[in-house]
Amino acid sequence: MMQYLTSNVDDEPYDSLYFAYCQHISVFALIVITASCVFVVVFILVATFVVQRRVARKYAPKRKISTVNISVGESDQHKEVKDGETKPEEERMPQSELNVKPLSVNYHFTRQCNYNCGFCFHTAKTSFVLPLEQAKRGLELLKEKGMEKINFSGGEPFIVKRGDFVGELCRFCKIDLALPSVTIVSNGSLVTEKWFEKYGKYLDILAISCDSFNPDVNETIGRQQGNKNHLQSLRQVREWCYQYKIAFKINTVVNTYNQEEDMTEPIQELNPCRWKVFQCLLIGGENAGSEALRHAESFVVSDDDFKNFLIRHKSVSCLVPESNDFMRNSYLILDEYMRFLDCTKGNKDPSKSILDVGVDNALLFSGFDEKMFFKRGGKYVWSKADLRLEW
Numbered sequence: 001m002m003q004y005l006t007s008n009v010d011d012e013p014y015d016s017l018y019f020a021y022c023q024h025i026s027v028f029a030l031i032v033i034t035a036s037c038v039f040v041v042v043f044i045l046v047a048t049f050v051v052q053r054r055v056a057r058k059y060a061p062k063r064k065i066s067t068v069n070i071s072v073g074e075s076d077q078h079k080e081v082k083d084g085e086t087k088p089e090e091e092r093m094p095q096s097e098l099n100v101k102p103l104s105v106n107y108h109f110t111r112q113c114n115y116n117c118g119f120c121f122h123t124a125k126t127s128f129v130l131p132l133e134q135a136k137r138g139l140e141l142l143k144e145k146g147m148e149k150i151n152f153s154g155g156e157p158f159i160v161k162r163g164d165f166v167g168e169l170c171r172f173c174k175i176d177l178a179l180p181s182v183t184i185v186s187n188g189s190l191v192t193e194k195w196f197e198k199y200g201k202y203l204d205i206l207a208i209s210c211d212s213f214n215p216d217v218n219e220t221i222g223r224q225q226g227n228k229n230h231l232q233s234l235r236q237v238r239e240w241c242y243q244y245k246i247a248f249k250i251n252t253v254v255n256t257y258n259q260e261e262d263m264t265e266p267i268q269e270l271n272p273c274r275w276k277v278f279q280c281l282l283i284g285g286e287n288a289g290s291e292a293l294r295h296a297e298s299f300v301v302s303d304d305d306f307k308n309f310l311i312r313h314k315s316v317s318c319l320v321p322e323s324n325d326f327m328r329n330s331y332l333i334l335d336e337y338m339r340f341l342d343c344t345k346g347n348k349d350p351s352k353s354i355l356d357v358g359v360d361n362a363l364l365f366s367g368f369d370e371k372m373f374f375k376r377g378g379k380y381v382w383s384k385a386d387l388r389l390e391w
């Protein structure tokens with residue numbers, strides 16, 4: 001190097017050497033600068049991605065569930081669902097290419113109830129009820145996608161505006177939407193004859209829940225309010241159904257307190273068009289787990305006990321059994337915000353509201369098993385025009 005700088009004799013070879021040296025330095029510098037730039041850009045991109053993921057995780061809505069028991073089949077009666085977080089909808093994978101029609105929908109528009117059943121699996125976690133016009137808009141959207149049957153449920157449907165809310169929804173669905181089937185599931189205690197006079201013509205089927213014909217058992221279960229006699233309400237509603245030409249149905253949940261009962265005689269006497277017999281089901285966040293309002297573990301019966309109940313009642317021709325496996329994912333359930341509830345993971349994970357994202361998008365997060373719906377006989381003669389009512 002010193003030679004380059006100090007020599008003034010015969011400079012030419014030194015000049016070319018100096019030139020070549022500079023060229024090498026320049027190329028080397030260029031490579032270093034380019035590599036540094038690439039490194040900085042990659043670093044910034046990776047850092048941005050990592051920060052975004054952390055922020056998204058931090059602010060995504062999360063709920064903790066505790067260990068819950070769910071019945072899962074013949075041999076594995078109580079399966080543990082591991083402790084952990086349920087995924088927010090954004091992180092849940094939608095059911096790919098779900099191409100189902102919401103043929104039959106259960107709209108639980110209120111969670112409020114005047115009863116206190118120990119195994120209730122749709123509990124009063126909120127007091128929210130959609131404004132009537134929004135509820136109608138949602139029902140209209142469902143009709144556009146193929147809904148043929150709507151079932152209004154709760155909580156207790158007759159608790160909102162003394163039955164006028166559900167009455168107006170029935171009128172809207174039967175007259176404005178011309179739905180073939182409009183049904184209600186109720187505990188029967190708040191239904192009045194006035195209601196039948198005003199809205200009875202818009203209703204196809206009224207199902208009343210009854211787990212026992214022994215008043216003490218009903219009291220133990222919590223299926224009553226104060227001194228009101230649940231069985232009196234049941235019989236009264238049955239009479240009004242007869243009078244106002246509405247198909248009458250009974251729903252029963254088999255649990256530890258009624259599993260030994262023989263209900264054959266009173267059921268045959270009441271002569272419902274259908275007697276739906278469910279196996280008590282545990283749902284995390286509803287009737288099982290630390291955040292639940294009910295703790296139904298002590299109400300659960302084994303598959304064998306459930307089968308024995310069915311065998312005891314095999315002479316009742318209108319009996320429709322529904323075990324936990326048949327029940328869990330075979331219903332399209334809308335909650336009070338018109339969100340589908342996905343029960344596939346043992347709790348109720350809500351989709352976004354059909355009012356915000358439309359029916360098709362919400363259906364992707366419904367967890368609905370259409371095959372099971374048909375397998376359990378979900379499609380039946382559900383319009384009173386087609387039912388041969390023996391009255």
Ligand code: SF4
Pocket residue numbers: 113114115116117119120121122154155156187209223
């Ligand atoms: S009547 Fe139905 S909604 Fe009311 S507490 Fe009992 S199970 Fe729950």
